[in-house]
Amino acid sequence: MKCYKFRENIVLDLYGELDNKEKAELEQHIAACQECAKDYLYSKGVFQALEDAKTEDIPEPAWDSSWGEINLAIRDKPKPRPLFGISPKWVYAAAGVTLVFTLGIFTGRFWLPQKQEGPLSAELSQEYIQRTLAQHFENIKPVLVEMANYTAQENGNGTVLVDKATIKNLIIQNILLKSLISGKNPTAFQILEDVDLVLRELANIDEGDSGTKSMIKELIDEREILVNMNILQQM
Amino acid sequence: MNETEVVQMAQKGDTHAFRQLFEDNKRRVFTLAFQYTKNKEDAEDILQETFIKAFHSLDKFKAQDDTNFSSWLYRIGINASIDHLRKNKMKKDNYIDSDQLPNISSDEGFSHPEHAVRIKEIRTKLDLTLNQLPKGQRMVFILRHYQQLSVKEIAGYMKCSEGSVKKQLFRAFQMIKKHFKSLFPEDNYEML
Numbered sequence: 496m497k498c499y500k501f502r503e504n505i506v507l508d509l510y511g512e513l514d515n516k517e518k519a520e521l522e523q524h525i526a527a528c529q530e531c532a533k534d535y536l537y538s539k540g541v542f543q544a545l546e547d548a549k550t551e552d553i554p555e556p557a558w559d560s561s562w563g564e565i566n567l568a569i570r571d572k573p574k575p576r577p578l579f580g581i582s583p584k585w586v587y588a589a590a591g592v593t594l595v596f597t598l599g600i601f602t603g604r605f606w607l608p609q610k611q612e613g614p615l616s617a618e619l620s621q622e623y624i625q626r627t628l629a630q631h632f633e634n635i636k637p638v639l640v641e642m643a644n645y646t647a648q649e650n651g652n653g654t655v656l657v658d659k660a661t662i663k664n665l666i667i668q669n670i671l672l673k674s675l676i677s678g679k680n681p682t683a684f685q686i687l688e689d690v691d692l693v694l695r696e697l698a699n700i701d702e703g704d705s706g707t708k709s710m711i712k713e714l715i716d717e718r719e720i721l722v723n724m725n726i727l728q729q730m
Numbered sequence: 731m732n733e734t735e736v737v738q739m740a741q742k743g744d745t746h747a748f749r750q751l752f753e754d755n756k757r758r759v760f761t762l763a764f765q766y767t768k769n770k771e772d773a774e775d776i777l778q779e780t781f782i783k784a785f786h787s788l789d790k791f792k793a794q795d796d797t798n799f800s801s802w803l804y805r806i807g808i809n810a811s812i813d814h815l816r817k818n819k820m821k822k823d824n825y826i827d828s829d830q831l832p833n834i835s836s837d838e839g840f841s842h843p844e845h846a847v848r849i850k851e852i853r854t855k856l857d858l859t860l861n862q863l864p865k866g867q868r869m870v871f872i873l874r875h876y877q878q879l880s881v882k883e884i885a886g887y888m889k890c891s892e893g894s895v896k897k898q899l900f901r902a903f904q905m906i907k908k909h910f911k912s913l914f915p916e917d918n919y920e921m922l
Contacts, residue, residue: 503900510874510899512881538903541910545875548852553761554770556777562752564778566745569785699889701812701866705901707894 498524498531505535509542588660592667599627624675628683631672632724635665635690639724642693643715645708659698666694683727689718737799741788748788752781755800759807765876766811766869768857776814780807805887808873812865851913859909863902870895871902 504521507513513521525532638661673687693711700707715721733754739747756777763776783806784791791802860868869888873879881899885892 502904503896506900506903507881507896509903510881512896537914538907540914541903541907544852544910544914545856545906548849548856549876551765551853553764556760556770556774558756561756561774561777562749565752565781565785566749568778568782569745569748701888701890705897707890 498528501525501528501531502534505531505538509538588663588667592664592671595668596627596671599630621679624679628672628676628680629728631668632728634668635694636721636724638662638665638697639690639693639715639721642697642708642711643721645712662694662698666691666698669694682723686720686723686727689714689720689723693720733799734793737788737791737793740785741791748781748785751784751799751803755803756781758800758804762804762807762872762877763811763814765872767815768861772814772818776807776810779810779814783810801887808869808887812869815865852910855909855913856906859906863905867898867902867905870898871906874899 501521501524504513504517508518508521525535669687669691673684673691676683676687693714696707696711696714700711733751736747736750736754740751759780760773760777763773763780764770767773767776780803784803787806791799793799860871863871866888870884873884873887874881879887881892881895884895888895
């Protein structure tokens with residue numbers, strides 16, 4: 496185990512989060528590594544200072560006034576009823592995606608040169624699906640590239656910014672596309688499956704959660720999502 | 731009447747029952763919000779947001795073995811605190827209201843004035859450092875250090891892995907150590 500991991504365990508030890516085995520390994524390492532021993536002593540000193548200064552006065556808020564505000568809000572506004580058990584924000588997102596798809600279909604049907612059979616025929620044309628898939632990949636690529644370039648910094652969280660509403664829209668688009676190409680294009684389907692995993696992690700990520708960001712980066716690298724997307728688009 | 735019964739009444743729209751839930755949980759939510767924001771007004775706003783959100787989501791709440799109403803509400807409080815700070819980022823960046831920083835209690839100051847000054851120095855430094863931490867790290871630190879929740883409990887509340895909580899706690903502590911070097915020179919901690 497490298498010193499970096501032991502440095503993390505020093506902090507966890509101070510907070511009593513190590514099991515006996517980890518604690519023994521840490522003690523053994525500290526006995527042999529002067530730098531970690533120094534860090535351990537310093538961390539312990541800072542921890543003790545924080546403990547000494549821990550008890551603080553919590554101000555007393557105006558409880559009645561707070562309840563008054565709450566009471567006013569819950570009386571004035573009736574509870575929003577979810578539509579068929581679905582959260583309203585998902586309904587809006589789904590409506591937005593449906594609108595985009597519908598516009599896409601009509602644009603394709605009336606403005607772009609078409610074969611005799613349009614995409615609204617009994618089965619959507621392969622060409623139309625490919626075009627929609629390519630557009631979907633273009634929408635997702637910036638997010639994937641940003642995550643693939645993520646580097647955990649020592650004292651920060653990198654620069655990855657994630658707009659949750661956009662991610663949720665992309666998830667819905669991804670699901671719709673998966674259902675469109677299921678059984679027709681296994682390669683594209685697998686890419687969409689991998690993208691689905693990444694998007695779902697992103698939808699639940701916290702701003703400071705560098706661990707998950709690193710995991711997403713690894714996922715993109717391991718499954719070669721961006722490479723596979725490019726290959727498929729060039730075919 | 732136990733908590734489950736009170737919750738069931740509140741779920742039927744009984745505001746008196748909801749008031750009871752407010753009374754039972756208000757201090758815990760406010761304390762967390764204050765420790766997170768270090769600002770009384772913000773903490774009051776978060777307290778109100780938490781209970782209003784809870785009221786609107788009451789019918790989604792179902793008591794289970796591992797989740798009681800207080801835990802469920804606490805999770806809403808955690809998210810409301812993080813969201814509140816995110817919304818007010820521009821206003822709050824690099825800003826600490828020194829009047830609202832925790833005071834040394836009179837006993838501490840009276841018996842050991844030098845110690846009291848030192849404690850105040852540490853608290854001010856810590857508050858300034860926490861203000862610069864990413865919101866997730868800041869919340870993890872508050873929950874572990876002040877609220878004394880275990881890593882496992884924090885992971886449950888924040889819906890992330892224990893590994894992620896450990897990493898965030900470590901990074902937060904590293905940042906605190908870095909900022910504390912002026913108060914505690916590292917040379918004083920050399921091995922003997």
